[in-house]
Amino acid sequence: MADPRALYQEVILDHNRKPRNYGTLEHASHQASGHNPLCGDHIDVALHLRGDCIDAIAFQGASCAICKASASMMTVAVKGKTLTEAETLIHEFTAMSTGKLDLSGDHHMGRLVVFAGIADLPVRVKCAILPWHTLHAAFSAVARTSTEAEQDPMHVTIGDA
Amino acid sequence: MNALQAVRKAPVVQGFDVERIRADFPILKLQVNGKPLVYLDNAASSQMPQQVIDRLVRYQTTQHANINRAVHSLSEIATNAYEQARRKLQHFIHAREEREVIFTSGTTDAINLVMHGYGRKFIAPGDEIILTTMEHHSNIVPWQMLAEEKGATIRVVPINDAGELVIEDYEKLFNKRTKFVSVMHVSNALGTINPIKQMIAFAHERGVPVLVDGAQAVPHLPVDVQDLDCDFYAFSGHKLCGPTGIGILYGKAALLERMQPFKGGGDMILSVTFEKTTYNTIPHKFEAGTPPIAAAIGLAAAVDYLSTIGMDAIEEHELSLLHHATTQLSRMPGVRIIGTAKNKAAVLSFTVDGVHPHDIGTLLNQDGIAVRTGHHCAQPVMQRYKLPATSRASFAFYNTLSEVDTLVAGIRSVQKVFA
Numbered sequence A: 001m002a003d004p005r006a007l008y009q010e011v012i013l014d015h016n017r018k019p020r021n022y023g024t025l026e027h028a029s030h031q032a033s034g035h036n037p038l039c040g041d042h043i044d045v046a047l048h049l050r051g052d053c054i055d056a057i058a059f060q061g062a063s064c065a066i067c068k069a070s071a072s073m074m075t076v077a078v079k080g081k082t083l084t085e086a087e088t089l090i091h092e093f094t095a096m097s098t099g100k101l102d103l104s105g106d107h108h109m110g111r112l113v114v115f116a117g118i119a120d121l122p123v124r125v126k127c128a129i130l131p132w133h134t135l136h137a138a139f140s141a142v143a144r145t146s147t148e149a150e151q152d153p154m155h156v157t158i159g160d161a
Numbered sequence B: 001m002n003a004l005q006a007v008r009k010a011p012v013v014q015g016f017d018v019e020r021i022r023a024d025f026p027i028l029k030l031q032v033n034g035k036p037l038v039y040l041d042n043a044a045s046s047q048m049p050q051q052v053i054d055r056l057v058r059y060q061t062t063q064h065a066n067i068n069r070a071v072h073s074l075s076e077i078a079t080n081a082y083e084q085a086r087r088k089l090q091h092f093i094h095a096r097e098e099r100e101v102i103f104t105s106g107t108t109d110a111i112n113l114v115m116h117g118y119g120r121k122f123i124a125p126g127d128e129i130i131l132t133t134m135e136h137h138s139n140i141v142p143w144q145m146l147a148e149e150k151g152a153t154i155r156v157v158p159i160n161d162a163g164e165l166v167i168e169d170y171e172k173l174f175n176k177r178t179k180f181v182s183v184m185h186v187s188n189a190l191g192t193i194n195p196i197k198q199m200i201a202f203a204h205e206r207g208v209p210v211l212v213d214g215a216q217a218v219p220h221l222p223v224d225v226q227d228l229d230c231d232f233y234a235f236s237g238h239k240l241c242g243p244t245g246i247g248i249l250y251g252k253a254a255l256l257e258r259m260q261p262f263k264g265g266g267d268m269i270l271s272v273t274f275e276k277t278t279y280n281t282i283p284h285k286f287e288a289g290t291p292p293i294a295a296a297i298g299l300a301a302a303v304d305y306l307s308t309i310g311m312d313a314i315e316e317h318e319l320s321l322l323h324h325a326t327t328q329l330s331r332m333p334g335v336r337i338i339g340t341a342k343n344k345a346a347v348l349s350f351t352v353d354g355v356h357p358h359d360i361g362t363l364l365n366q367d368g369i370a371v372r373t374g375h376h377c378a379q380p381v382m383q384r385y386k387l388p389a390t391s392r393a394s395f396a397f398y399n400t401l402s403e404v405d406t407l408v409a410g411i412r413s414v415q416k417v418f419a
Helices: A010-017 A065-078 A083-097 A110-120 A122-139 B003-009 B018-022 B050-062 B073-093 B107-122 B141-150 B167-173 B196-205 B253-258 B293-309 B311-330 B357-366 B379-384 B401-417
Strands: A030-036 A041-050 A053-062 A144-146 B101-104 B128-132 B153-157 B178-184 B210-213 B232-236 B247-251 B269-272 B277-279 B335-338 B347-352 B372-374 B390-394
Touching: A010 A065, A010 A110, A030 A122, A041 A065, A041 A122, A053 A065, A053 A083, A065 A083, A065 A110, A065 A122, A065 B357, A083 A110, A083 A122, A110 A122, A122 B357, B050 B293, B073 B101, B073 B247, B073 B293, B101 B107, B107 B141, B107 B178, B107 B210, B107 B232, B107 B247, B107 B253, B128 B141, B128 B167, B141 B153, B153 B167, B167 B196, B178 B196, B196 B210, B247 B253, B293 B311, B311 B335, B311 B347, B311 B401, B347 B401, B357 B372, B357 B390, B357 B401
Parallel strands: A030 A144, B128 B153, B128 B178, B178 B210, B210 B232
Antiparallel strands: A030 A041, A041 A053, B101 B247, B232 B247, B269 B277, B335 B347, B347 B390, B372 B390
16 A cells, blocks of 8 residues: 555645635535535535636535545636536546546646545545535536435445545 | 563553463454554454454364254254353353343344334333433434334433533433333443443333443453343444354343344244244244354353453453553643543543544554544434544553554654644
């Protein structure tokens, strides 16, 4: 297993300490709540779409450092992006977290590659994915989502992770 | 060996040689992430000594057959070993009769047995069942299911900030509708040892039977069900150095006899026709189907092992570990101990300011330290303290003072990462 201290590097600790786009959004057009009943993490994501473009996004919640930093960096990454671009990021982030993204090939992860090490910590994969999962739910106007929901498109069992 | 090492390695209890005990547990020799395993998740499941592993191998190698019916030799050997296991468990908890000891698949199964066998027969609409805030989900959910089915009500004993039951409030909950009390002996989330003998006596004065969830008590302190005078006592094998899939329900014979069966099937009957089935006598009435024979025999070997060391000595050593850990953690800035009852078993729940328990768990694991992080299947306790989760170190008799020091150093290094 990779040293998890490599995961808890400065950029993640910094986003945990000072999360970006943290709070609520007054005129949200889409929002969703995400919850991981196994550990109690929960997160609210709200965004505003102008046409096809995410022009505002905010999150809040109570979670571990991995989840909070992932959410913070996600809001930075998708702000100003189109829905299609954001869905690509969701897809790639999920693939990367479960070790299925070829990081040497073409991808759009940018600074998000700091989360690549989560693939070595199967029990923590859901912590990193929860904000992305919640964002996806917000797009589909699903009000509440859960990492344990049956219809969960990103549901990963420990064995598969 | 220098003086400091000598102090740390010295057995705490006179004649209690923790290094010799550790040699019995092959898993404790493991390295995790390149570090010696420091296993502090004993409240979730304990480890198994070689003596129990050997007993399981001997059973499977030379004694296995189905029990009770066949006339062949192996079946007789297996039946005798299984019933001898029952007697060993009977003596371990000081039950009056061996038929009062029922093999179940674990504590959860045992509580469900009482819910179905006693609750569904004797609880009526409007009746009240008393539980406590600190119960494990396994001692909440079955009673909620019963209450929903019967139109009964759950009443809950509160806890104070130290994590102790408020006994005056417990006593005030009783009224003529009170028909059952189910309470844990030792809290898995807080470590609190509840005054169950006093609580049982109070309930009995009002004619109310009491079930005790002893999952966290039996592995750590001597338990005498006759002295406690409990009506039911449930516990698990795998927290007691035994196998998973086995547990015990102790019940007073008079109550067990009046109860309806929980599961129907083979072994729990005397005769079956399509018109009428006559149930077997206790304990067999509650052991439908082929039981976990090997696990029962393994559990008996585990209580033999624990009895050789002595539950008093085990309790004393574990309390010295708890005292050492509590002293050090309470001195650490930013660390808060959750559960500070005067009477505690060796369970230490804690939080670290600014660090989520899951991050603590992941980083401690890197040092080879296994702790539990989460709500410990006791969400009402977490709600009481307004916490999403805690980290929990739970000690066994094979843990050492120097392992406690490793935990303390591990928490310091977590704090450094998040500083």
